[in-house]
Amino acid sequence: MLKVIWILLLGLFIISCGETSDTNQKEEVLFIHESFNVSQSDFAHLIMSCIDDELIQERILSDAFLFLDLVDQILSTDPNLLILVDKQHHLPADYVPHDLIALDSLSWVHVNRKGHFLREASxxxxxxMHQQAKREGITLLVSSTYRSYDRQKDVYNGWVNSLGQVQADRLSxxxxxxxHQLGTAIDFGSIDASFTGTKMERWLASNAHLYGFSLSYPQGYELETGYDYESWHYRYIGSAAVQLQRMFFNNLQYQMLEFWEKNETLFRDIWKKKDA
Known part of the structure; x- marks a missing residue:
């Protein structure tokens, strides 16, 4: 009798182990990316709670792995590359990037004057990007880069004195x-409407994203960005962020940056590498 009981208990133990193994296996399958502690259902709830646009929701949920893969890459890079800076989100007066490089020291770059600086990654x-453009017969002219807080104050006040505040606010x-205070934004060419349609402008529009640069103030979105269309103003945000913008956020930098500003902490909290 005792032998029978032991056999029954052993059978139950084996079944129990099998169920535990199956359960663990199922739980493992539910995690949609190896770098994030989030199941498919939890991820869907997360996206629907932090994004109102149904089309963006649909894009993300239809390719959740790619979305999280890009987020994983972004979280692994310098967080300052995606700081939201606009009319509502300001940098402190003493914000100065730590790794600015003087373009005067570089023989390959074409500039309109001396005194330009950019962050190292940019x-x-x-x-x-310059090398590829050169191979295709295009010369990229860098006309404006990093500006300090005080320098920007002078630039803005100059526009106000020239055009009045209402128009100045559309241009500066x-x-x-x-x-520009971030040290990752570049104005190319003439820095005015005459730049649109030039060979340089067309080349940048087709290729800048391949190198991590994003057009900040696109045509047709003046109300949303608060600025007139600037075909010459690009910001370096990194390749993964550009892909995220293009694939999930209508190729609109401001949409992607607003999303990231609101939700970076949320994704960092479920990121398995946060304590690595």
Whole structure:
């Protein structure tokens, strides 16, 4: 009798182990990306709770792995590359990037004057983009880069004195609200409407994203960005962020950056590498 009981208990133990193994296996399958502690159902709830646009929701949920893969890459890079800087989100007056490089020291870059500076990651990407443009017969002219808080104040006040505040606000940023203070924004060419349609502008429009650069103020979205269309103003945000913008956020930088500003902490909390 005792032998029978032991056999029954052993059978139950084996079944129990099998069920536990199956359960663990099912739970493992539910995690949609190896770098994030999130199941398919939890991810769907997360996306629907933090994004109102149904088309963006649908795009993300239809390719959740790719979305999280890009987020994983972004979280692994410098968080300052995706700081939201606009009319509502300002940088402090003492914000100065720590790794600015003087473009005067670089023989390969074409500039309109001396005194340009960019962050190191931007310079690396600009070099790669410059080399490819050169191979295709295009010369990229860098006309504006990093501006300090005080320099931006002078630029903005100059526009106000020239055009009045209403028009100045469409063309220039109040000190602290300019992407140029980040050290990752570049104005190319003539920095005015005559740049649109030039060979350089067309080449950048087709290729800049391949090197991590994103057009900040696109045509048709003046109301949303608060600025007139600027075909010459690009910001370096990195290749993964550009892909995220293009594939899931209507290829609109402001949409992607607003999403990231609101939800970066949320994704960082479920990121398995956060304590690595």
């Amino acid at each position: 310079v690396t990407a600009l070099y790669e 940023a109040v000190a602290g609200s300019s992407q």
